[in-house]
Amino acid sequence: MWSSPFITQPTSVSQIMLRVLLALIPGIALYVWYFGPAILVSITLASITALATEAAMLKLRQRPLKPFLSDNSALLTAWLLALSIPPLAPWWMVVVGTAFAIAVSKHLYGGLGNNPFNPAMIGYAVLIISFPVHMTHWLTPHALGGIELSFAEQMNYMFGGGLPQGLTLDAITMATALDTMKTQLHLGLSISDIRDMPIYGRLAGKGSEMVAIGFAIGGLYLLFTRIISWHLPVAYLAALFATAGVFHLLDPAHYVTPLFHWFSGAAMLGAFFILTDPVTSPTTAKGKLIFAVGAGVLTYLIRVFGGFPDGMAFATLLMNICVPLIDAWTQPKVFGKKGDGK
Amino acid sequence: MRTLFQFHGGVHPPTHKTESTRTPIAQAALPSKLVVALHQHVGNRAKPVVQVGERVLKGQKIGRPEGKLSSAVHAPTSGTVSAIDMQLVAHQSGLPDLCITLIPDGKDEWIAHSGVDTTQTPHSDLRHLLRKAGVVGLGGAVFPSDLKADAHHHKITTLILNGAECEPYITCDDMLMRERAADIVSGAQVLRALLQAEEVLIGIEDNKPEAVAAMQRAVQDGKHQGIEVIAVPTLYPSGGAKQLIRILTGIEVAAGVRSTEMGVQCFNVATAYSVWRALAHGEPLLSRIVTVTGNVDHAQNFEVLLGTPLNELVAQAGSRADTSKHIMGGPMMGVDLPSGTVGITKATNCIIEASPALFPPPPPALPCIRCTRCAEACPAELQPQELYWFAKARDFGKTQEYSLFDCIECGACAYVCPSQIPLVQYYRFAKSEIWQREREAQAAEVARARHEYRQLRIERDKQEKAEKLAQKEREAAAKAAAQAAAVPTPLDPLAAPDDTQQLRINEAIARAKAQAAAAQPKNTDTLTPQQQAEVAEIEARRAKIREMAADSGADDEPPKSNQG
Numbered sequence: 082m083w084s085s086p087f088i089t090q091p092t093s094v095s096q097i098m099l100r101v102l103l104a105l106i107p108g109i110a111l112y113v114w115y116f117g118p119a120i121l122v123s124i125t126l127a128s129i130t131a132l133a134t135e136a137a138m139l140k141l142r143q144r145p146l147k148p149f150l151s152d153n154s155a156l157l158t159a160w161l162l163a164l165s166i167p168p169l170a171p172w173w174m175v176v177v178g179t180a181f182a183i184a185v186s187k188h189l190y191g192g193l194g195n196n197p198f199n200p201a202m203i204g205y206a207v208l209i210i211s212f213p214v215h216m217t218h219w220l221t222p223h224a225l226g227g228i229e230l231s232f233a234e235q236m237n238y239m240f241g242g243g244l245p246q247g248l249t250l251d252a253i254t255m256a257t258a259l260d261t262m263k264t265q266l267h268l269g270l271s272i273s274d275i276r277d278m279p280i281y282g283r284l285a286g287k288g289s290e291m292v293a294i295g296f297a298i299g300g301l302y303l304l305f306t307r308i309i310s311w312h313l314p315v316a317y318l319a320a321l322f323a324t325a326g327v328f329h330l331l332d333p334a335h336y337v338t339p340l341f342h343w344f345s346g347a348a349m350l351g352a353f354f355i356l357t358d359p360v361t362s363p364t365t366a367k368g369k370l371i372f373a374v375g376a377g378v379l380t381y382l383i384r385v386f387g388g389f390p391d392g393m394a395f396a397t398l399l400m401n402i403c404v405p406l407i408d409a410w411t412q413p414k415v416f417g418k419k420g421d422g423k
Numbered sequence: 424m425r426t427l428f429q430f431h432g433g434v435h436p437p438t439h440k441t442e443s444t445r446t447p448i449a450q451a452a453l454p455s456k457l458v459v460a461l462h463q464h465v466g467n468r469a470k471p472v473v474q475v476g477e478r479v480l481k482g483q484k485i486g487r488p489e490g491k492l493s494s495a496v497h498a499p500t501s502g503t504v505s506a507i508d509m510q511l512v513a514h515q516s517g518l519p520d521l522c523i524t525l526i527p528d529g530k531d532e533w534i535a536h537s538g539v540d541t542t543q544t545p546h547s548d549l550r551h552l553l554r555k556a557g558v559v560g561l562g563g564a565v566f567p568s569d570l571k572a573d574a575h576h577h578k579i580t581t582l583i584l585n586g587a588e589c590e591p592y593i594t595c596d597d598m599l600m601r602e603r604a605a606d607i608v609s610g611a612q613v614l615r616a617l618l619q620a621e622e623v624l625i626g627i628e629d630n631k632p633e634a635v636a637a638m639q640r641a642v643q644d645g646k647h648q649g650i651e652v653i654a655v656p657t658l659y660p661s662g663g664a665k666q667l668i669r670i671l672t673g674i675e676v677a678a679g680v681r682s683t684e685m686g687v688q689c690f691n692v693a694t695a696y697s698v699w700r701a702l703a704h705g706e707p708l709l710s711r712i713v714t715v716t717g718n719v720d721h722a723q724n725f726e727v728l729l730g731t732p733l734n735e736l737v738a739q740a741g742s743r744a745d746t747s748k749h750i751m752g753g754p755m756m757g758v759d760l761p762s763g764t765v766g767i768t769k770a771t772n773c774i775i776e777a778s779p780a781l782f783p784p785p786p787p788a789l790p791c792i793r794c795t796r797c798a799e800a801c802p803a804e805l806q807p808q809e810l811y812w813f814a815k816a817r818d819f820g821k822t823q824e825y826s827l828f829d830c831i832e833c834g835a836c837a838y839v840c841p842s843q844i845p846l847v848q849y850y851r852f853a854k855s856e857i858w859q860r861e862r863e864a865q866a867a868e869v870a871r872a873r874h875e876y877r878q879l880r881i882e883r884d885k886q887e888k889a890e891k892l893a894q895k896e897r898e899a900a901a902k903a904a905a906q907a908a909a910v911p912t913p914l915d916p917l918a919a920p921d922d923t924q925q926l927r928i929n930e931a932i933a934r935a936k937a938q939a940a941a942a943q944p945k946n947t948d949t950l951t952p953q954q955q956a957e958v959a960e961i962e963a964r965r966a967k968i969r970e971m972a973a974d975s976g977a978d979d980e981p982p983k984s985n986q987g
Contacts, residue, residue: 192790413804418826
């Protein structure tokens with residue numbers, strides 16, 4: 082028998098996910114503006130793969146297709162993964178990463194709501210471990226005025242046709258601003274010298290800093306429409322800023338500014354879109370703060386002292402492991418049982 | 424301006440209150456019959472005191488309270504008792520309960536009744552009158568008011584009158600406050616006197632400005648001191664007693680704690696009204712205001728005689744043909760009534776006629792995505808998602824660890840859940856499973872104790888038998904020894920005490936037997952059958968007298984200083 086409450090608010094999982102997808106649009110638009118439309122192709126490819134994998138897994142698990150295919154969660158995973166890898170990545174990389182994310186890290190753990198790890202970040206981790214070289218070839222922004230492929234040539238390369246005659250991948254791509262900073266520092270250059278390189282803009286990498294701002298704008302929209310709570314992005318960015326700030330103050334010649342860390346790599350995307358995945362983050366307010374601070378510190382440590390070009394993905398996954406413990410330890414006191422009765 | 428406090432969470436469901444506030448409270452038509460439930464309150468069921476076929480007057484008691492926690496039930500109009508039997512009642516259990524069916528004679532003839540001067544009557548008498556008048560909490564909890572109007576040795580600072588009426592659709596308190604504010608405020612004064620409370624705070628959600636104004640006017644006109652009418656922000660469930668106490672005083676009353684222990688007592692506005700009618704006018708609780716709304720042509724509030732069959736009531740509001748069920752209460756916490764034939768009870772504040780168009784069944788639930796919108800909405804500051812996981816996994820120990828029993832089942836969590844999970848149903852399930860297990864554990868405990876006692880008894884009997892046997896053997900041995908000795912050996916230091924001790928034991932047994940025989944009643948042993956019948960009759964009469972005495976002692980005794 083149906084019992085009270087007899088009314089529910091007309092929000093749904095599908096709407097929430099759709100809002101998050103919408104919030105990604107400013108970042109994607111700036112991405113296209115600075116780096117060309119190739120990203121749209123990899124987003125589309127990832128989306129198709131995600132939906133196909135989702136459908137196949139639902140079928141295998143004998144679950145109804147419609148409610149789950151329309152919940153938009155697979156699409157969100159696809160978009161986040163596509164935005165995390167170089168847009169010129171060959172088509173099969175996008176497919177392998179997305180399929181792994183959906184099939185293994187989501188459905189093998191029980192599907193929507195049951196995955197302990199962020200599926201997009203699992204997809205990213207699989208790709209960076211399996212194809213590290215491909216993962217470092219990022220498009221150069223238009224603003225640098227280097228050699229640029231036409232959209233047709235980009236598509237030709239993505240789908241296995243190779244590069245135009247006389248061009249190597251290195252000539253048309255570059256490492257990220259974060260990666261370049263690390264390798265150049267290793268070569269003994271000082272930060273001020275590195276920052277003078279043409280790939281750097283006002284805050285961080287030329288072009289990529291604007292994309293980060295685009296993600297931050299979308300993230301603020303999510304914050305103000307209360308799709309996400311403030312705890313995760315604020316604590317994450319604060320922790321990243323503080324850790325970077327301490328190192329920068331101690332040795333400004335070898336450690337870049339906190340703002341550089343904010344606006345390079347996946348920091349903004351991660352703060353507002355990846356850590357905030359409710360399924361893989363803690364449920365309590367205090368727990369969210371602990372989780373985000375941990376991720377912020379780990380991001381910095383992996384970026385600066387680790388072997389990977391960015392630390393966001395592994396920081397997220399490492400903190401994902403801690404979520405059940407954090408939740409269990411941060412249960413708040415209930416109404417009337419806070420001690421003083423007031 | 425008073426500082427108001429906030430409670431955590433809460434939701435803003437569409438209120439749907441204007442539909443039923445457009446017209447004043449109407450007197451519902453006299454129904455063809457009244458099905459008056461004898462259990463309309465918290466506590467023991469009232470015991471019927473009328474016979475089938477008996478004519479009763481309006482206001483005549485037809486059920487008397489049984490035990491301390493109980494309340495009286497009265498004939499809502501004059502007529503004839505046509506049945507006293509089990510009927511479906513307006514309760515979520517869907518189980519039948521004892522009801523008195525009354526066929527009205529249309530005369531609406533009152534029993535003699537009169538009020539008392541509440542300021543001159545001793546408090547214990549006022550409480551007794553409330554119990555006699557069947558006054559119970561009309562906000563839905565139906566707890567006997569006479570018991571609540573007693574501070575139970577706690578110092579009560581604040582009396583709160585709950586006029587928040589936060590549930591959507593319900594407007595019975597709103598209309599009552601608009602139309603009968605003076606009586607409510609007078610009732611509040613009596614309750615304050617009974618509790619010796621320092622101040623009275625009347626909390627009303629600010630979406631009821633007319634009610635707030637009417638109540639403020641009543642306080643001014645009556646020149647009442649120390650009564651404050653306070654508009655509180657509209658936020659469901661501000662009308663929950665604990666939430667309203669929090670809003671008005673800042674005090675959080677934990678689950679399992681009585682608010683009186685923290686110096687606060689809370690009554691519904693309609694209860695205060697009934698208190699006043701019962702004491703000042705001698706009118707027992709015979710009717711209440713019921714909102715009839717939802718899938719009806721003209722939603723409205725009615726003053727309804729208790730026991731009015733639901734069908735006859737909703738017809739007066741023009742219930743539409745596609746009505747699929749009747750919800751008693753609001754859409755957040757109401758119950759789906761088992762039948763349209765049930766009688767209106769003291770707990771029936773609202774009937775929502777529901778149709779599939781008005782309340783579409785929820786879509787199939789999706790998995791929980793841990794978004795914690797439920798936790799943000801929970802006024803008890805629970806973690807509903809954790810409770811859901813544990814309840815689903817049947818890990819009931821964990822649900823209790825996560826304060827399942829602090830849940831007030833307000834439905835805010837299920838209301839906001841984007842996965843449309845019927846969370847409250849999971850909590851009800853877990854609670855009922857835990858209760859069931861506790862009952863089973865208790866039964867097992869009783870069985871275990873019984874078994875252990877039986878084992879103990881068997882063991883004891885065995886020991887006693889063995890001892891007796893040993894005793895006999897010793898005696899036989901002693902005799903044999905004595906005979907064998909032939910010549911007495913008076914100087915045996917070991918044998919002598921043994922013999923005298925045995926002698927003493929034998930004497931004691933003989934004494935006890937004699938006493939037991941003397942104690943047995945012998946005068947009834949040799950009676951003729953005629954004499955025995957007489958004795959039985961006398962016993963029966965005695966029992967009846969005892970019962971009557973208990974009844975009048977508990978209930979019918981007139982207040983001693985009525986004249987005062």
